Amino acid sequence: MDDRWNLLQNQPFSRLNARERAYAICNPESFTELLGPRLKLTSPHLPPMGQTPQFDDGVVVGLGTVGKAPAVVVSQESKFLGGGVGEAHGTKMVMAIRLALRGQEILESRSKSSESRGRVAVVISFDTGGVRLQEANAGLLAHSEVMDAFQAARGKVPIIGIVGGTVGCFGGMGFVAASVDVLIMSDVGRLGLTGPGVIEEVVGTEEFDAANRALVWRTTGGRHRFITRDADFIVEDTMKAFREKVAEVASWPIEKIASKRIIGTGEMVLEQMRLVDLAANDRIQDSWDLWRQFGNEDIEYLWDSNVSEFEANARRWPRGRVGDND
Amino acid sequence: MINFVGRGRDAIDYIVDEGSFEENLCGGETLDPEWAESAVVGSATLSGETVTVIANDAGIANPRFRMVYAGLMGLEEGFKMAHAVYLTIKADKDKPLAEKRPIILVVDTPGMSPGKVEEIIGIYKSTGAYQLASAEARRAGHPIVAMVVGRAISGGFLCHGLQADRILALSDEFGTMVHVMPLVGIARVTKINIMLLEELSEGNPVFASGVSHFYNLGGVDEIIESVADMRPRVKAQIDEIRRLKAAGEYDKVGPWSRLMSGIKRGGRKTSEKVIELMEEEFNLALSSWLGGEDDGFTP
Structure with a gap:
């Protein structure tokens, strides 16, 4: 047996590094890294600025198997420049999705029946503040390339997102995470566009007190995102919990996976606009105001309960579409 | 010299057939004129052909969301723009490729609204929805041309501009600004000396502000030197995009084509x-x- 893999499964996901996460999200001994540290491809832009580059440019990309599906895995490393997306990092992400599509085309070209062929999935573990400022322009462009690749993958290759790292997912990567098919978060994970510190700095402490950790987590944390259905699942902060959920989702038919999307069609835009309406004219001041509107009465209990109790008892945004209240 | 910064709505008439813009008319549907008014959407003609126009008016605030002002795009604005794109796709659903109507983006935005309510609801969905809608329209055959007339900044540019088939930008003399963050901001956040950053930016387009840096990276396809050139160049790009799409060359338009241009240009x-x-x-x-x-x- 693969001892390293077994050891990692019981570790907190949030404490693992990007490579451990990529390795352990796949079936034992199935992960092969592409353009790994061995090739020493580093950012040439950082040394002149006095920054030490890293051999993977802060993102691990590779091929593996998740449950029964061949998978392309992307895992961001927040300990390197906050997981910021630079030129190489961004291009690695874009290529990962394009190569997943190519893998799927190869499978489809084979004569086997579609059942025995399997279907390629993309798994992305986000742990990033968005654009890496040292390479800001290239990082920005990479975001647009990733979004385009996502659209190209629609209906062909499912994209499963994970937010469970210590930085979470902010900046431009926030809307990339919103554009996946299925999003899995933990209590540790946070998802947003503008980070709390930036809101405080630009608008003021009265708008957002970034030092108030409870406020930060109930505004952008996994529980709130689960209530608004931006996150499809909330899991415990263990490697095993994430891996099992990813493997389960990857085994679904592609239509079921696509039904979990929150944006990406005209109908979903209209649906989201109804959620936006609830917040207009300063009607809500806090995420918990929204929780109450969805029928959650004992909010303190929900907040303090463990993940499975929370998942079982939380009343989520009704979303208004048939079949989405499961 | 004419300057369109903060005047996205005024710029429309310089790009489409003069006087042809009908606000809030989108693919045959009429939108509520009081809805997110700074997100200017509607129909116009260009050389007589119907086009969808999406612009941003920095002079109008959103009374329902106080963090939407001075051109910042909020929750409603992004979703309204996405809605306009989906109405465009729907209107031409059964038309052949050559008749899919173009979408013209008039770009002047300083970015997305930074606010608490925006984060609670999830403004990333609004920006994301608009990008996915644009990517779908582009892949469905609609030619999309972005004309940067003022500020094309960070997340604002990502959702309103960077999903286009082609991006044109007025040159720096028109006050055009393209960047994620000005150098002083980058210096402050990264704690790298501003003098060093200024020196490095001369030889490397990867982080500094400006239309020419984005051109070298491929992020801007063409720099436009005069206001009078906007209309004919937008039209010429639409024709070129149609030709490429008719030939099935979808990797020669849009974000991937700009990455390829960036490689060719050495950036x-x-x-x-x-x-x-x-x-x-x-x-x-x-x-x-x-x-x-x-x-x-x-x-």
């Missing part, structure tokens, strides 16, 4: 290496990943 050498090496490594790992031709994929 994205690292990306070029990444693409080459990942292709190589993928091909080497392919048979152990998917199994051989005969045995199929067996987990």
Whole structure:
């Protein structure tokens, strides 16, 4: 047996590094890294600025198997420049999705029946503040390339997102995470566009007190995102919990996976606009105001309960579409 | 010299047939004129052909969301723009490729609204929805041309501009600004000396502000030197996009084509290496990943 893999499964996901996460999200001994540290491809832009580059440019990309599906895995490393997306990092992400599509085309070209062929999935573990400022322009462009690749993958290759790292997912990567098919978060994970510190700095402490950790987590944390259905699942902060959920989702038919999307069609835009309406004219001041509107009465209990109790008892945004209240 | 910064709505008439813009008319539907008014959407003609126009008016605030002002785009604005794109796709659903109406983006935005309510609801969905809508329209055959007339900044540019087939930008003399963050901001956040950053930015387009840096990276397809050139160049780009799409060359328009231009222009050498090496490594790992031709994929 693969001892390293077994050891990692019981570790907190949030404490693992990007490579451990990529390795352990796949079936034992199935992960092969592409353009790994061995090739020493580093950012040439950082040394002149006095920054030490890293051999993977802060993102691990590779091929593996998740449950029964061949998978392309992307895992961001927040300990390197906050997981910021630079030129190489961004291009690695874009290529990962394009190569997943190519893998799927190869499978489809084979004569086997579609059942025995399997279907390629993309798994992305986000742990990033968005654009890496040292390479800001290239990082920005990479975001647009990733979004385009996502659209190209629609209906062909499912994209499963994970937010469970210590930085979470902010900046431009926030809307990339919103554009996946299925999003899995933990209590540790946070998802947003503008980070709390930036809101405080630009608008003021009265708008957002970034030092108030409870406020930060109930505004952008996994529980709130689960209530608004931006996150499809909330899991415990263990490697095993994430891996099992990813493997389960990857085994679904592609239509079921696509039904979990929150944006990406005209109908979903209209649906989201109804959620936006609830917040207009300063009607809500806090995420918990929204929780109450969805029928959650004992909010303190929900907040303090463990993940499975929370998942079982939380009343989520009704979303208004048939079949989405499961 | 004329300057369109903060005047996205005024710029529309310089790009489409003068006086042809009908606000809030989108693919045959009429939108509520009081809804997110700074997100200016509607229909116009260009050389007589119907086009969808999406612009941003920095002079109008949103009374329902106080963080939407001075051109900042909020929750409603992004969703309204996305809605306009989906109405456009729907209106031409049954038309042949050559008749899919163009979408013209008039770009002047300083970015997305930074606010607490925006985060609670999830403004990333609004920006994301608009990008996915644009990517879908582009892939469905609609020619999309972005004309940067003022500020094209960070997340604002990503959702309103960077999903276009082609991006044109007025040159720097028109006050055009293209960046993620000005150098002083980058220096402050990264704690890198501003003098060093200024010096490095002269030889490297990867982080500094400006239309020409984005041109070298491929992020701007064409720099426009005069206001009078906007209309004919937008039209010429639409024709070129149609020609490429008719030939099925979808990788020669949109974000991927700009990455390729950046490589050609020498601004994205690292990306070029990444693409080459990942292709190589993928091909080497392919048979152990998917199994051989005969045995199929067996987990």
